[in-house]
Amino acid sequence: MKMSDFFIASKLNIDSSRNASLVDPIQYANTTEPELYVLLDEGLSPKQITALSSFIHRRLEVTVPLTILSVLPFFPTSKDLAKDVVNFYSKNAIDLSEYIKPNSKIITMGRSIYSITHSDVLNAKSFYDIVFNKQYFYAPKLKSYIFPIDAFKIWFNRDSFEKYFALTQLKNAYEFKLELKRIAKPILKYVEDPNAFLSLHSLLKHEVSLDLETTGLDYFKNKIGCITLSFNGKISYYLDWNKIDIEILNNFLKDRFLIGANLKFDVKFLIHNGVNKESIKIGFDTLQGSHILNEMSSNSLEANAWLYTNYGGYDKGLHDYIKRYPSAKKNYMKIPFDIRFPYATMDAISSYQVYKKQQEQMDWIDKQFPMNNDWSLNRYYKEIVIPNLNTFVDIEMRGIHINKEKLDSVSNEIKNLIQKAKDNIYKEFNTTEKKLDIASGKELGIFLEHNLRWPCIERTKVKENFYLANENCLKKWKNKGYVGADLILKYRELTTLYNTFLGNEKENSGMYQHIKNDGKIYPNYGVMITNSHRNKCSRPNFQNQPQHGTYAKLIKSIYDVPNKDYVFGVVDFKGLQLR
Template sequence: MSKTVTVIDTFGFFFRSFYALPQYLKNRDGFPTGLLTGFINFISTLQKQHDSDYLIFAIDSVGPTFRNEIDSNYKAHRKAPPEELTMQLPIAIEWIDKMGYKTLGKVGYEADDMIATIVHFAKEKNYNVRVVSHDKDLFQLIDDGKVVLVDPIKKKVMDEEGCLDKYGITPKQFIDYQAILGDSADNIPGVKGIGKIGAQKLLAEYGSLDNIYANIENIKPPGLQKKLIESKYAAYMSKKLVTLKHDVLENFDFEEYKMDVEHPFLNIYDELVKYEQNGILRTLHAKNMVSHETHQEAVKKIEKEIQNSKKLDFKTILLTNAKELDRILSFIDKDTIIAFDTETTGLDYENDSLVGFSFSFNNTESYYVPVAHFYLGVPEQISRDDAAKAIRKIFDSKVVGHNIKFDLHFVSRFLNDDSLSIFADSMILAWLVNPENALSLDKLADKLLNHKMISYKDTVKKGETFAAVELEDACRYAAEDAIVTLKLYRLLLKELELQNAAHLIQEALEVEFPFIKTLLKMEKEGIEVNSSFLEQFLVEVKDTLNRLTKDIYKLAGREFNINSTQQLGVILFEELELPTGKKTKTGYSTNEQVLNSLKDEHKIISYLLEYREVYKLSSTYIEPLLKLSHEDKKSRIHTSFVQTGTATGRLSSKNPNLQNIPTRTELGTKIREAFVAGKSKKLIGIDYSQIELRLLAHFSQDKVLIDAFNHDRDIHMQTAIALFGEEEASEKRNIAKTVNFGLLYGMGQKKLSDTLGITTKEAKEIIEKYFNSFPTVRAYFRSIVDFSKEFGYIETILKRRRYFDYENASQMLKAAYERESVNSVFQGSVSDIIKLSMNKIHKTIVDEDLKAKMLLQIHDELIFEVDEAEAEVLGERFKEIMESITELKIPLKASLNIGDNWSELK
């Protein structure tokens, strides 16, 4: 599902809120609060909807804009806003920052231009955009399926149809409509004497302003023609004034505006009390009520907890004396909860090294121990031996870290000891509280503790490492990390209790935290790559690219930069004159969807598609893998697994990403050939068979599905028989397979019709027939949706949660929630089961010192490297663990393959 960006026309929204709510709203000091109340209500609604990935507050800049250079009269006579409004504005703007959100503005431009620029970048990424505004100037941005306007007061969504109903023209005509009509409020002249009806009629007949003037001699009556001729200059100047700039910024990083839905109001709690925002205060208190306590007791308790969570008065203490370090550590024992963090020369645990470490075990002090700082005049530091002794002492206690897997890589290498135990990870706790949280330490501190952390870039000079940071500066930065981790750990445990999800604390202790060690071991092991094979493959790929390049040049009639979308657009749509949509400022779109739609138009298209596939695999996989293999002494690739990278719980991997190598292409298969077993070793691949469908049978208790799996029947054939009958079942098994898996992941009739190349009517009939054949499945899907609507979340097989809120959601959003709620149950449960299997296999390997290494997890498959002589025995043993890891109403099945390289495991 595409990500969603919500952009707020900030001042427009504030003005609208001010006039929408009663002007008599004031606090006990007589300060007006209507605007503030509207703003808080709006943010509260956003929090409930959970329907945005990014939230941006677009603001106007102070002073004149480029439009004043076009016409000095632009907005020249606007009245000053009421004093009650201007009193509240700075407070509301300050709240945006305090709550953890961000504004976006630029000198010389208006908020509308910032919004148009955001829309431009969002479309490039195929994101959906919701523009919160009632400003008609923004109607020009509406693009069905991508950009809509939302009126937060009337709770109305405006799309192309709404624009047509309201103004009688399409969004694409809106600029020309405003150019003709003008706007007296902004001193935009337009065409004098032509109103809304006249503008509508002209655009309905001629389509655009340019076409109106191109046909000026044909326009009747003569009076209308005269008005247009006399106001031509004004019309085109007006068009310049109303046209929004979408290129204000050269680039835009949406990740800086990621929406974290966790408790923004805690950061302005005192001000909510001051301005008597009692509605949201009651909500905060109610949500944090603990069972079996009176309301008043709960309110007092929560108020105290909130205040305590905002207190971060602590001392940072530099420890450079071994005796003092030993004295401080004498206060901890095996039951002490102690936060721990490392500082290193970089992020590469294979090649970078430990510089120092910090720790904290109370709310008032945090310590930094420098070990390997290196600069002119550096004072004496703790010796390597004393540091090692201290770290071992710390890890004999209950160690908590934030993304502690990173720290473990460095300290385990520093100590040459893989047996260190950990107690908890605050990043994983934050993920369990809400799997769509922003999880970095600084963002969580900002959100939950109202504390701005010292930034790395302000501590470490560009081009240097942490080793060059002076000890006092290093202490302030590093010790802060430790105590913030400790505070977050305690606060997040409370958050889980307040969500009535205390069972997830136990899930974390039994599954998620042990899984850190499982992944740590896998990352350290890495997987061997055949460098010579990759080198030869790269030569072949470059030859293929050279051949394709020559073919493309020949078909194009000249040479050009094939990787330049602008140059390619000119070749395809201007020189070869292939059909295309409207040209934009950045050129023609030449994405994969566009090229696929042109397959039958010209022979060059198939060559371009092949070129892109080969080029992407070369640049994304072959060249980076070859580089990484050369950097490792044993030619092993060490990917990093991200435990908290998805809302469903599925693992992701990075540096490099080994989970996205194409599976169904010849080139993807050949890349897998490069991943090999070491000398006298074999690779083992064990892949869960149809695990999602088995979970469907288990959860739904559908008799037909349970019977099919219990008797080991071909489930896709059974479905094909149910849908198409015995005679057609064999030839239509693949259709049945698509339906089986597609419905689990929210595939509707449109997607099914596109996938199978059939009409939507036929797709609808197939889906209906499926649910009629498996009525219990339909009822089960419905039960998931009903549960998510009633309780606001779904649960996986291990009771992990993903949160949804249907309140105030559009019909489109509700449909998306329904699909994702079903999808999340299955994807999340699959990830739970694989984690359980991986943890048990890892423990078995370590406890019994087996000659085996778990290397990779790729979706439903685990890959191992084992001694050749024990491959069959160990493969069967690991397969048995995977099949028996949890008890379902039907058996779990896995397939076992053994080979010399990854491609042989399928």
């Protein structure tokens, strides 16, 4: 069947160079009133389309009123899919609303989901958990429900989890009971007098979702532009930061149950700008909430808005602007107000709604899967995760003192050792730095094979197929008695230490780039955010300290204590882990 049998053909704005590969978006249709749509992310042959449609009918044990659509009006090439795939699908996808009626059920295969979300925050893996999480999300523009699965070539005719998941999703979508949604339009308000507003709302300590827009990510050098607040997930208020009296804000925040997404970021900005740290505590963070509920999905607010609210994609206007003006990504306050205002206020509404849904989900899990002790998911989140989150706000803002003189001294010492290590390598290999860049894995691999005739341990899989010279290969050469391998390993150990923990002050590299004007570093922790619920650390990664070896003590000597009343201590908690 052709598109003209059911629809009026839309005008496709496609580069004329693609005319030879233009395709009818409707690849299969057996009805004018489909109960199920399947979206393809790349071209399938007529034989594959027939096999797919037959598979769906057979597995569901019924001839499903079905339409299979290609989201692209042409077959993408490997070059098309080489980079910035999300933008490619977002830019070139057909207008799905011309082909899909509202209140429909849609299976997205592979990357076709990008034609709906215009983002990579969701994919099939986000929905793999079929026990604790739902397997669909609502797309407000299409007013329809989306059930993602993997790309055709990943699961079709294979015995794999991906195939099992695809079958589960087909059944979920087909059996899903559609209900017409009446989605309330969010009320977004600009507050002319923030202090009067905050004073009025200080009388009742309602829970509130809070979000900031700032001029950057560093609370030491960047500024707050606005605060947005929502008390019910329906109405959001935009408060200009420059109009706010800090004491009034302190009174508003005191004893308040605060809700947000990555709220630690906002809290640190507020404390640095005068808010009393005793007045502000995180009550619920949707980032940590989504992590304990579904580790396979993104925990960003953008992803959670799709998963838990009816407003997924509300930030598209902002992302479109940033695509045109990339520098705005570093400073949201440079984004025009008519774009920034709805985005910022919707952040607060989405955070509140996500919080409510995540709390409902935790309650449901605790009821459906009770534990045989006093613990529950709610208790773990409220008594372990949230207190840790608040503790790390304090830890991060205290910072760590750096002994600048010691850093300079150790940096120069290691730099000299690196030069000696290089000299020893060139002497051993009877060559010079002009002829061999030992920092280049490719040059080193070629040199070891063709100049030194070392035996092959492993080759690269790229076209040139030269020797691999990674740590594993070097250790094997060392064990075979090749002295140069040990010299290269020593050189790499030193350069790693130098680049990671020391660096160059003039180049603002290594540790120097993280030192603030007060002489301290302020590592950022992802609290209980790994799959094992350990912490992550970045800018710099203070958790990754050398523990053993010749240089461990030397590297640690660059860290200092505030005064003589303090000492550094090291505690190893490995023994507490179940192994």
